[in-house]
Amino acid sequence: MRIILANPRGFCAGVNMAIECLERALDFFGPPVYVYHEIVHNKYVVDRFKGRGTVFVESLDEVPEGSPLLYSAHGVSPQIREQARGRRLVAVDATCPLVTKVHLEAIKYAREGYTIFLIGHEGHDEVIGTMGEAPEQMVLVETAEDVEKLDIGNPEKLAYLTQTTLSVDDANLVIAALRRRFPQIANPPKDDICYATQNRQEGVRELASRSDLVLVLGSQNSSNSRRLAEIALSLGVPSHLIDGVSEIRAEWFEGVGTVLITAGASAPEDVVQECVDYLVRNHGATMEEAYVREENVHFPLPKSLRELLPAGSR
Template structure:
């Protein structure tokens, strides 16, 4: 058996920044430390922080007044920020800067009188936060079929934005449908889909055709991880989205000569290596790493956290 290790895979700069922010905040404040929503959508990352005294909440009512609170990488709505201010919470904003960019675009378009069509998945933390920026001016669509069902007044000023973790192909299908139905629709000068999402999808498209089986490390609630598995399955190989090696099944590897392993942007590298070691020990697998795209993106820790930390300790350790 041969293992192809996709590169890039795993943590992106936004996830690195968010996890590093939580690490540093725990060191500074100690436990318990509150986080609004899961810090990132990954079972192993969340469980590790739970063991260290992190409390993930879905309502700010669960956070004692005046306590430290970290916003997750997926961002929050202005309404949540206002609630936090009223409760005198010590908020640290670990929102990925690429998500913040979409929020700012939503505010800009809303102020200019546009109706904004957001392409994304209903109920996703990022979508909830983005729509909170201008709820009265935003409409959510997930598919080209949703576009056909839109009922908007004639001559409505329209703009579209996208969730950062979508499949590029899926987003393009919806964008094509929007442009066909609303030729006047406008969009930001730069694509909203995150560089890491695109790079990981590109690697899977290029490498999956050479594999009999694809293992995508990531959690079921991770949008970008699910997209990787969908892309691989569309190319023919049997793709499986798993949190870790414990979820693998021996029958997946019967007659498999080549296994591609990749990981979503919120999946830690150690779960990848556990899968590699399992296939090495059980099947004598050899490893071939394939670099499809170099990544050198780095995001600084949130300003509010940098101000708390001693000088020289406030840069994010990317790649951990």
């Protein structure tokens, strides 16, 4: 058996920044540190931080007044920020800067009187936070079919934004449908789908054809990880989205000569290596790394955390 290990894979700059924020906050405040939603959508990461005394909450009512609170990488609505101030919480904003970019675009379009279509998945933490910036002026659109059902009062001032972790192909289908129906629709000057999401998707598109099976490391509630598995399946290659080696099934590998392994942007590298070790140990697999793109993006710690830390540890 041969393993093709996709590069880039795993943690992106936004996830690295969010995880470092939480690690530094735990060191500085000591446990418990509270996080609104999961810091990133990955079971292994969340469980590891729970073991260090992190408390993940779905309501700020669960957070004692005056406690340290992190906003997850997916961002939060202005209403949550206001509620945190009301409870005198020491808030650290670990929102990915690329998500913040979408929030700022929503604010800009809303101030200018636009109706904004947000292309994304209902119920996703990022979508909830973004729509909170202008709830009266934003409409969630999930599919091209949804576009045909839209009933818009003022079609002259329309704009669209996208969730950062979508499938590029799926987003383009919805964007094309919006442009057909509303040719004058405005869009942000730079694509909202993040560089890491696009790079990992491009890797699957390029490498899946050389594989008999694709393993995607990532959690089921990770939007970008799910997209990777879906892309492989759309190309006719069997694909499985797994959290780790414990979910691997021996029957998947019957008649399989080449396995492509990749990981969503919130999946840690150690779970990737455990899967590689499993295939080497059980199938005598050899490995090659395949480089599709080079990534050198780094996001600094947010100002809200840097101001709390001693000068030498920022």
